[in-house]
Amino acid sequence: MLSPHAAAQECTEINHTFASGANWQLCANVNSEHGLSLTDLHYFAPGDSSRQVLEALHPAQIIMMHHGKSNVDMLLGKPGLHKPVALNNKTCEGTLHTISDTHTVCSIVRPLPLLAKYSSRRALQGEAIDVFAVSEHESLIWRSNVRLSEDGRIIPSISLSGLRPSITTSTDGSATLQTSWRMAFALNGDGSNDRVEQFDFPLNRNAGNRRAMEIKAINTESFASVQRDDFRGWRVLDEDGDGYYLDPQNSGYQMVSSTLNWAKFDLAITAYNACEQLADNNQADACDNNLDAFISGESLEGRAPVLWYSQSRIFRPRTEDNPVMSSLHTSFELLPFEWTASSPFEALE
Amino acid sequence: MLKQLSLLSCLMLCSWFNLAQAQNVALECQSGELITQEFENGAQWNICWESRIRENLILSDIYYTPPEGEPSLVLSEARLSQLHVAYDDSDVTYNDITQFGLGGGYLVDLTTEDCPIGELLISQTRPAACKWLATGEDNFRMRNRASSAHSLNLFSVSQVGAYAYIISWLFYDDGVIEPQIGASGALQRSSAVLTLPFGRVLQGDADTLWLSHTHNYYWHLDFDLGESATDDVVAESRFEFDENGIRQQQSTLLTTEAALQIDPQSATAWHILDNPAAGESINRSRGYIIEPTRYGHRLVREETEPYTEFDFFVTVANDCERFASQNARFNPDCKNHVLEYVDDESLVGQDLVVWHRVSFHHVPRSEDQRHMHTHWDGFLIEPTNIHVSSPALNGLPNQAPQLDAISTQSHRRGDSIDWHTHASDADNDQLAFSATGLPNGILLSSDGTFSGTATEYGDFTVVVSVSDGIDVSERTFDWNITPGKRSSGALGYSWVPLVLLLVSRRRGRDC
Structure with a gap:
């Protein structure tokens, strides 16, 4: 069941059941602040029940830092800064959900081949449902997509394309792209009893190169960074131990900025505050402007945690980007971690 | 290493063989x-x-x-x-x-x-x-x-x-x-x-x-x-x-x-x-x-x-x-x-x-x-x-954008420029404008807006292009910039010292 909060928004309900019986249910909207905005995400694993994972999931900022310029372009912010692109049957090969004339969301079911394979047993073939919307700002156009897999994974992604930005600098037109997502957790329907842990596995050269697992509770609002050599990751879990794991497997590059402090970090964790919607250029009245101000040392105890995750890519112009940019992608994965007691498809194999 | 077919073995397949060899693709x-x-x-x-x-x-x-x-x-x-x-x-x-x-x-x-x-x-x-x-x-x-x-x-x-x-x-x-x-x-x-x-x-x-x-x-x-x-x-x-x-x-x-x-x-x-x-x-x-x-x-x-x-x-x-x-x-x-x-x-x-x-x-x-x-x-x-x-x-069907006609433009040097050119696209594609031959000081943004201030005078032939990402259309127009007023850095303030001089000389006589 969708919460009253979701029902109050103008959104379209998406409810998809896979052949296995797994199900995703959510509300999808397109707005002038985030572009795509998903609320009330519930996952139903086969043999389980429908349980809420996230209260909200949406892009929190997209930054283009054109090399050769000292300022950055933020693509999300005040109304009109970016515009939704109305989808049609040429740009949505799945199901078109019309919220208004210009506000459309597309959902499409995709195969997930080789979901699992063991020896001579037949491979388990799976599926996922993609929910996406498209926005534009000047010559840039991007697709914000959330893939919800049959086995409970959540994979947000942003693909940037459009006509090449006009180049007015002497640096070959290259640019740094950073995308950020906001994830407001509400595991099993109540975010106030969710907590965040950081996992590290540092190498101990004095102990035979062993890696002891170190789990640190994150109790106050804070920034965090990927530590590749320590295999750092983060888990959000509730009082029953049910959780999801954010594994920064796809974070190879790190944003470097001389002006934006928050953007230098891969992750920010804040206590839920409804007015804090964008990582920067936040527009809500009587609210701070960006993560640097949101993170004020507040305790996370008894508060629903919100994770803000950022990834960076480099746009390197080549002939393949002329006249239309080959899509530049960022994506990451939220993995069920003790959400079910075993593989939800065990009985089906 | 590729295994080469000899020409002697090329019978009915010769034409196909020769084409593939010319393309240097593994057979x-x-x-x-x-x-x-x-x-x-x-x-x-x-x-x-x-x-x-x-x-x-x-x-x-x-x-x-x-x-x-x-x-x-x-x-x-x-x-x-x-x-x-x-x-x-x-x-x-x-x-x-x-x-x-x-x-x-x-x-x-x-x-x-x-x-x-x-x-x-x-x-x-x-x-x-x-x-x-x-x-x-x-x-x-x-x-x-x-x-x-x-x-x-x-x-x-x-x-x-x-x-x-x-x-x-x-x-x-x-x-x-x-x-x-x-x-x-x-x-x-x-x-x-x-x-x-x-x-x-x-x-x-x-x-x-x-x-x-x-x-x-x-x-x-x-x-x-x-x-x-x-x-x-x-x-x-x-x-x-x-x-x-x-x-x-x-x-x-x-x-x-x-x-x-x-x-x-x-x-x-x-x-x-x-x-x-x-x-x-x-x-x-x-x-x-x-x-x-x-x-x-x-x-x-x-x-x-x-x-x-x-x-x-x-x-x-x-x-x-x-x-x-x-x-x-x-x-x-x-x-x-x-x-x-x-x-x-x-x-x-x-x-x-x-x-x-x-x-x-x-x-x-x-x-x-x-x-x-x-x-x-x-x-x-x-x-x-x-x-x-x-x-x-490659191979995508497309209708090229249509750029509206642009009449001859006339301005004076130093005028502030702000006008818009227009185009349409039957496929409703995103359009991007560009131009060559513009007078110094004037820019055309990708959305078709001319802006800036001409810093030189003369007759200019401007070529405006609009692209839908696949095809490009162009229009040419003439832009005449007359000498007109100079910028405030030159003529704009050159009369000030003269006025001050006249004022000071009047005060001197009064004193």
């Missing part, structure tokens, strides 16, 4: 079987494949034909060169390719249920691989049109202990190659000592601690771009801030064998270039790029495995140097691991090999019981300046 594979895939946009891949006992899937003579282009060799060989698994308790380390092998007895015979929408491929009477066509992410998007990347997917499965490894290669219709490994099967190692900090106890299995571990995949890529195998160059690029706070690219051409590390803050990337011209920017050169963007994990254990300190290696091709580690097991007269292969040999004029590593740290979770869902790792090999333009646009 037969000296070892293995040929796969040819053509896409709707006109791109084509030709690949030879086989399964061997150690590495399983080996690809060779990989040719790519861009849309409306000519076939060109990309890789003479591509394969995994080691599958290294290190457990967090450090008690066990596996080098699966050399200790066990991925082919032979470890090769899993595939069925149609493993390959439901593809074609099973036979190697030595066994259904060793599956070939199928996949649709992936956007490869471009415009306001009113979008295209998904289509790929030829080739995979094989190896069962090593409890693990099932899916060795996969994707070849896209825009020239991208994506090597992947899928890790599935079941958890391998556990301990009865539940208090050890090297793993986790899972739900419903209270007496077992399943151990965390890292998979390290090493790929061996023998690039032979274009017509010669010995004129390729590898370069490393980085982005650093200069003294003005501007991010600038720096690049280094490698002239000797090298072992390199990622640098996330510098956005390190590696470029394999086809005979670049002297002094040519790597951004203009024809070749391929590998960006380590899927590098959130990185196993370094340099005391025991010194090669783990590095992520990317460039060496001179040497048949003796076959595996990334434990090479001496099979080649006792050769060096033992990839870091040892880096021994200052010159890369100039040599056939180069690139070795790339990707790591994945696996923390066991209850959802891994009893069988794990596939975790995929890999990277992209992307073309740079291989195509004339965006390859996905």
